[in-house]
Amino acid sequence: MAALELFVTRGFAATKLADVARAAAVSKGLPYLYFKNKEELFKAVITEAIGGPLAEATDMIDRFEGSSEDLLRGLIAGFRTFEESPAGGVVKLILAEAGNFPDVARFFCTHFDARGRHLFARVLRRGTESGEFAPIADIETTAIVIVQPLAMFSVWRRSLAPFDASNNLTSDRFYEAHLDFVLKSLRP
Amino acid sequence: MAALELFVTRGFAATKLADVARAAAVSKGLPYLYFKNKEELFKAVITEAIGGPLAEATDMIDRFEGSSEDLLRGLIAGFRTFEESPAGGVVKLILAEAGNFPDVARFFCTHFDARGRHLFARVLRRGTESGEFAPIADIETTAIVIVQPLAMFSVWRRSLAPFDASNNLTSDRFYEAHLDFVLKSLRP
DNA sequence: CTCGGTATTGACTGACTGGTCAGTATCCAT
DNA sequence: ATGGATACTGACCAGTCAGTCAATACCGAG
Secondary structure, eight states: OHHHHHHHHHOTTTOOHHHHHHHTTSOTTTHHHHSSSHHHHHHHHHHHHHHHHHHHHHHHHHTOOSOHHHHHHHHHHHHHHHHHSGGGGHHHHHHHHGGGOHHHHHHHIIIIIHHHHHHHHHHHHHHHHTTSSOOOSOHHHHHHHHHHHHHHHHHHHTTTGGGOTTOOOOHHHHHHHHHHHHHHHHOO | OHHHHHHHHHOTTTOOHHHHHHHTTSOTTTHHHHSSSHHHHHHHHHHHHHHHHHHHHHHHHHHOOSOHHHHHHHHHHHHHHHHHSGGGGHHHHHHHHTTTOHHHHHHHIIIIIHHHHHHHHHHHHHHHHTTSSOOOSOHHHHHHHHHHHHHHHHHHHTTTGGGOTTOOOOHHHHHHHHHHHHHHHHOO
């Protein structure tokens, strides 16, 4: 959806519905035949952007069989493809607008944030139990520490990256360094 | 400044100057005697919020003598006090509004983002050269991977945290897990 | 107390934008 | 062809808010 891109780059309040309409090559009134108002459009855009990728990710995990390290790699790779799709912008969008849209924030928390963290925690638990990873004092929080760079990179790429003069950080380099760093920390 | 808090929780566009004035217990017109317009106020708020803490941090580093691990701890602790001060909200604010305020974004990049990363990279280099840390393939990018959870946590605390049902993550637990994780990865 | 100057106010305006709706285009079944 | 149903348009309205400025409060010196 064209609306998503505008919301991501400009924010909710600064995005004019006339612009959304123009970007989608329709008239100003058309969106109102499908969405009650701007806020409903916003919610629809977000839930649509999250829904698909989330479903894919969960059953990818459920069906997985192999080493915990490979599962971790798979999970991160999965996040990357989501992040690099147009839908990846929702993370930034939601973090920015959470205060103004409590129910969107809550929805995102339970259906994406918490679930995503849980998946990583599960992998860590699996790995430590099998002895593949070293023991971890606080698994839930460690999962957060692992996920946060991914989320942050997603946000950064869509906000500061274009303005960073010393911008020689490619996605490849980042994901490589991240995985390297994480695995070093996890191995016994 | 009262304006900062409003900007952080609501975003730039959604913050009415009348509210800023009310929060500061002055009349609606007063800010215009000190700032040309809303955008100038915004820039002033940000530069003020960043300026002080940044100066402190840099000369804290310059004067430091001791082990690299302690320096790293000091750096993170410094970030935490900044993060927990009212000024900590600028990170979220800038990430959200970078697209609408290119020059603010550029200013933040050069004076805070890049410099902060550089400090961490310096510590890593110092540690690897002295043999205190294991060799690191890509120091600059690794520094980013270390800093990002800190930045993300700052954003998260001010956006999703209040809506997260399973919200038993305290700052203490987070910083502890982060430091533990990082040091595990760095040690030879 | 008075006067000059300065700091502050808050009603007002002009521009902008979310939302409406009477009207037009398109399409399909008969 | 034609009637009607459906999809879409864009001029218009009403509300909102950044920004202005004439009027007022305040203060310090003489």
